[in-house]
Amino acid sequence: MGKEYLGEFEELVLTMVGILQEEAYGNAIVNEIKERMGRESNLSAVHVTLYRLEDKGLIKSKMGGATNARGGRRKRIFTITNAGVAMLRAMKDARMDLWKLVPQLKFIGGR
């Protein structure tokens, strides 16, 4: 596949979409990132990233069913596509290959 480049935050959001499966929508991803990574993210930033990933064909979206919560607004549910999974895997492999090339790192005390 054409080597599309993914930014760090894009990769994070893509992974979250993969993790959350059928429950992946904007707010849930913000909460998931906070819970798993301890990191604050902007709702708007997450939304923009989701749309960008969708443009790249790595995820796709559909509207969920109506609920009583959320003022009756439907959720936009995102699911990871095959291309998205392949991308995640390719990135992980590339990381591992590079990791192996690093001379045995030792953590030396202090900083």
Added chain:
Amino acid sequence: METSNHPPRLALRFVKWICPAHLYEGIEGDLLEAFDADVVALGERKARWQLRRRALGFFRPGIILRNRFTLSFMSMIMVRNYFTVATRNISRRKAYSFINAFGLSTGIAFCLLIYLFINDERSFDQFHENKDRLFRMKANVYRGHREGESKSPYFEMAHMSLGLAPALKSEVPGVQYATHFCQSRALLKHDDKIFNEAIAYVDADFFSMFSFPLQEGNAAKLFSTPDEVVLTPALARKYFGREDVLGQTLLVGTKPFTVMGIVQEPPANSSLQFGVLLPMQSWGAYNPYNLEHWINQGFPTFVQLQANANAQAFRASIEKITEKYLGDEMVKWREQEKLSADVPVYEMGFTKITDIHLEKAIAWDNVSDAQYSWILSGVALLILCIACINYISLALTSSAKRRMEVGIRKSMGAFQKQLVYQFGVESILLAFLSMIIGLAMVVLALPAFNSFTGKAVHLGARDLAMFIAVALGFALLVGLVAGSYPAFYLSRFKPAQVLKGQFTSRLTAGFSRPLVVMQFVLSSFLIISSVIMYRQMEFITTKDLGYNQHQVVIIPTQAGWDENSARVVDNFRARALQHPSVSMVSATDNPFAGFEYMIFGYAVKGENKAIYGYTIDPYYLQMLNIPVVQGRGFSPDMPADTVNTIVVNEALVRDMKWKDPIGQYLNFHASDPTSKGAQVIGVVKDFHFLSLEETIKPMFFSIDKNNGRADKILVKVAPQDMDLTLDQLQKDFAAVAPDKPFEYSFLDENVAKQYAAYARWMNIMGFSTAFAILISCLGLFGLAGINALNRTKEIGIRKVMGADMKTIFILLNRQYVWLALLAFVIAVPLSTYAMNRWLNNFQFHITLQWPLFVGSMAIGLLVALAAVSYHALKAARINPADTLKYE
């Protein structure tokens, strides 16, 4: 969970407004969900703020640009129709549209020019890679204080002690590099090419400090020996005809130097300008005496601090250096001036290299006054503002005529929104047109602007792109505002009424009256200022200086500071006087205006004094028509005159309080306090040997070669056939000084050149004035149009009642005369204040008198009347039957 809380409605509406419709539901849902969670966690008040913050977060390109500006089929057709109607309307009233667009174009053009100008001012010395660590040393020096003098007793200068650069480098820890930068002139020679060049003496560090890229040569090794020279490519071509001249020899004076480097020409926005770089050590002034005597100052010095150096620590170090090397001198200084020990007499400081250009207190090439930039940008913004509002009011007048069209459109079923679009499209189209015209005007006017301002500004691709972007946004905004007001206004009426002709509403443009006053204040201010500047420049260029500066050619002998120069002068005189066009030949060491001068400092009865000294020859006073009022001038027949005799001016006689000046002695050599000095043999009438910025200071003439060498030839020539005369002079000069370049200038031109900077500002002011007048006339034109339109029926009735053209003309124009007068009353004190400050630059200046103001007012009023008369005449000539037939 049901949302029972109340999310802020405005924030949600905002999000709805900016979000693409298909994304909105998901986004709003997420916002509400987060809001509900926040209410539980933080309480409702905080939750509302959180939502607002999040909502604002969606105002980002990633969301907004997702809006697809798709147009449905119907509106596509309508948009095409808008364009068609817009172009038809614009082309139907070509003159009107042109005037309308032209006003905005001039505003845009003027702003762009001023922007380029200010950008250039601010770009000075920004190209140095180490610009944050490069500093020029300066000194704040006690100049002495005279009774009743309001000027500060201190002055600042960048001419430092010769020993400062080496001392800073070796003794101050934070200093990485230090160099001198001393400008001078010298004769350069290669084969038969001899020219007098501006040169700069620098140290080896120069090449590591500044970002003047070397085209050839090794920066690290340059100037390790004192016989190296570095040239710019232009100079290499001038002497050698090519640029790869490393290792070639060039004579500077009589000493051979080897070309070791080619350095790129300094850009126009560099405060350091040079063509030839020579090592400091090769200069005569670089000697042990000057190195040791820190009191001898005249050597600009630059330093580069270490990356981690602390400016505070550096300041402390240079204080120590000052104390160490100048401490004794300062004690003496204070004694002389009778100052207490705590009064500083010499303080060193430093200026960041990027600030040099605007540090006007310190004399330097190319230094400029930041104040002018501020004034100009203020004027530019004001002009742009006025241009925009004019555009709007002009658009208003022209669209008011179209209420019939609006009525028909409405009765055909047009929505108000569509009418707004229609007028919007029209005015945006016109605004774009004016933007294009404006940019074209800038491109056309740039060469003229450059010669006005003495700059080399060019429109870079980046500037252009940025400006087009800004101007586009601007055109859009102005177009929208200009279009929407008439659109909303006109589309409000009931079509039936309009079409039946029962429509008698007045077009209100309440904002335009104060606006017209404001633009007239600006125009009047600029008109008065320009007139005053013009008169002052006229005054100083035509003022009788007390001597005759016309028809005098100056030719430097370039023969050096010795007997040779006198020989060249004598030989030249013998030849030149044979031409009928040459009436006299004389010589001096420093011709006035533009050349250097010599000041002798001396003390009389413990009081420090300074005197300007000029060495001349016996023909000089007669040639320049300087009248001798007492005693006599020098005579070629009296050899005794050449020793210790002087002719002084009246200012000196007054200063010395001599009753009978002839026969008095004056010792102006501070180094020899015991001598009696020179005897006064004559007194000349006061004349302006300095520029008119200065008062007439005490001065003397002598023909004693111990005081200086008269090495510049002055030739009095006939005004006819100047080219031929110069040709002959060049031949004569070549015959008597075959190895020296023939350079000449005219004394009167040099005198005028002293005021070049003022003349430049006068030009820029004139330029702004023209723009301001043009634009405020357009504003008036628009207002007059609105007015005439509103009173069409009134005029009709008046005409029916028998009013003649004249009455109606006066009726319509009276109020503008009042507006212009009001504006003038506001502008007079403003410009009086500003111009008095400007005139204070000159010791000799015109006084501000009422004819100046009345004259300016007459100009302004005439222009205003010309602008409003079109509408008045048109309204007055209209047949009343046309306007009244519906009643």
